Amino acid sequence: MMRQSSAADGAPLAGAVGKEGRFATLTFERDVAASPSVLWQAWTAPAARAVWAAPSPSVTVEFLEADTRIGGREVSLCKVEGAPEIRCEIGWLELRPEACSVNYEVLSSGDVKQSVALVTANVSGTQEGSRLVLTVQLSSLAEDMAPGYREGFGVGLDNLADTAERTLLLQRVIQAPRSIVWGAWMNAETLPQWWGPEGFSCQTKRIDLRAGGEWVFDMIGPDGTVFPNHHRYHEIRPEGRIGYALHWGENGPKHADAWASFEDEDGATKVTLGMVFSTSAECREAKGFGAVELGLQTLGKLEAFVTPR
Known part of the structure; x- marks a missing residue:
């Protein structure tokens, strides 16, 4: 089964604050009771991503575009009652099935870009189980987004692991x-x-x-x-x-x-x-x-x- 989140999940390995913004490298790991092929599909297939994308029942994620191929992009709106919508744009830069993906991610609120990130996912394992190692190279543009990324990716990857474990x-x-x-x-x-x-x-x-x-x-x-x-x-x-x-x-x-x-x-x-x-x-x-x-x-x-x- 997957490893439970710990306080160390997503801890920044390096960071700096300057006039141009805040920078951090975040890492996450999950062990999943599913084969690499199933985990890969849960990570990349739009129908599966729609299942695990929302971090909690109070959050609604609406997908506007979903094109999982090199050069394709995914656009979604994250909605919480009483709060501004967050627009997330993902662009797929590399896709090596059952092994590695690389994508950029841009978060915006209204016309203001909140952050940009480079996300690298590495998958390994056997038919009995897999490991996902995720590296997020984050640049916060409007405010320090690292705490939100730690929380969001932590919960999201727990949801991903659960989704993979009930995927056929x-x-x-x-x-x-x-x-x-x-x-x-x-x-x-x-x-x-x-x-x-x-x-x-x-x-x-x-x-x-x-x-x-x-x-x-x-x-x-x-x-x-x-x-x-x-x-x-x-x-x-x-x-x-x-x-x-x-x-x-x-x-x-x-x-x-x-x-x-x-x-x-x-x-x-x-x-x-x-x-x-x-x-x-x-x-x-x-x-x-x-x-x-x-x-x-x-x-x-x-x-x-x-x-x-």
Whole structure:
């Protein structure tokens, strides 16, 4: 499990105060009960970042942009009742999957820049567990932001560790161009034809594959058991990423935040399907009844659909 925060977490290793501002280098470490691939997705995937970004229930984080690739940026607003909004802009400078990321971060309140920082994240570990080491090189522009960064990153990384520990991750390289794979997924006629594990079929009630749309359907098991499902889509980035919420039946309780991403890989397509369950218990239960194996069967059916023999 993750190491609990201590007073030393985020302590400045070096600092200086001058006319041009305040400078500090902050370091944070977390041990996480998840593999490096899962931790990496929790750290970089916009759907997962939206789950752990808010440091407390009193804080709302609204994402305006989210483009996790080198040269891409993420823009969000941090809102607390009765306080000015804080705008956070992140730009991704380096992304080495499951190993290292580097990004800049600019915090602003109104038209005033509060701070700029260079954030370096290093990931290491095994299938049983991972370590995240984060270095923040901070320049405070309006006031000394180091205490806020220590508190914010400390709580945020605790949230990140918790998120990673209730994330289920599936990946498969499909031997077809990304446009073909995307087309099979984002087509109301074809999606129900392959979705679900082997032996399962879909009975659609409503389907509208767009941001703000939904898919209400029943999964029918090999023995005739009916499993009601409701997907609510909140992000569609053509041929890149889908973000959606999973509900137990039509308008039922949400049990996971999910995303699917699509990447070119030597003429093939790497598909990543991630799910952050509402609780760790739900994640353990899903893994216990074979969700990983059943999910990989679903991606296998997708490959069979787009690469007919």
